[in-house]
Amino acid sequence: MSLPNIWHHRKVADTSAKGCEICFKPSTSVLITPDKQDFFYVCPAHLKDRGFCSPIIDHDAVAAKKKKEMDEEVERLKKEYEEKQRKKKEKEADKEKDNDKQKDKKDSKEKEEDNGEKKEESPSGDKGKSKDKNQAEVEEEPRVFALQRVFHQRRLDRKRQAEMAKRNRERLNNPNFFPSVPKDLP
Structure with a gap:
């Protein structure tokens, strides 16, 4: 039986931790073959x-x-640029409003309240961006490894020894394996 030298790294629950194959310390990391024939x-x-x-x-x-990641960064920068341009236009509009303020104080107070509401909406959009970044960090693919020749050969030997032991147990349970008692007198 030949095992491929491709091992996927998986994590198990803390309650399922078993001894490391190398140092025998409890570990929750498991290396497993793609076809799930062997793991350790x-x-x-x-x-x-x-x-x-x-x-x-x-x-x-x-x-x-x-x-x-680059596409997301470009998109984020575009949004920031558009936001800055929008704020710049608002400031220019505010300057014009200040000129109008000297003419009419009541109209300017209502416009400032509207601008205050718009500013409150923009920070909530930033919170959504931070959540997206956290989700992207969590979504990692399992890593794939190749064992060095000595360790891979040791795994193959253990697998062969286990198969031989199983075969021997089956033979010992079979009554035809042992020789029969002679029936003729000497």
Whole structure:
């Protein structure tokens, strides 16, 4: 049986933590094959060790993620620019209103109240942007790793030993495995 040397990093609940395969400390990180044939617990510190495993990087996904981030940044900057332009126009309109204020005080007070309401609406839009950023940080794809040759070979050996032990148990349970007692007299 041949296992592919592709391992996906997954997290389990704290209550399901088991000993790391390398250092035997409790860990919630698991490396599992894509077809779910084999898995083992490992500490997150070992995943950073180049002597144990190396990450498999999907360059297309990384490029797509960077492009998406750049598009979001451009969109955000466009909105900020439009907001600044709108505020600049409002200030110019306020200056004209100040000139009118000298003529009529009552009309200017009502316009200032309207401007105050508009300013209150803009901070609530900023809160929505911060929530979107937090959601983007949470949505991370599971990392993919390739074990070093020695560790991968050790996993294959353990898998083979487990299969051999299972086969031997089945043979021992089969009564035809043992020789029969002779029936003829000597």
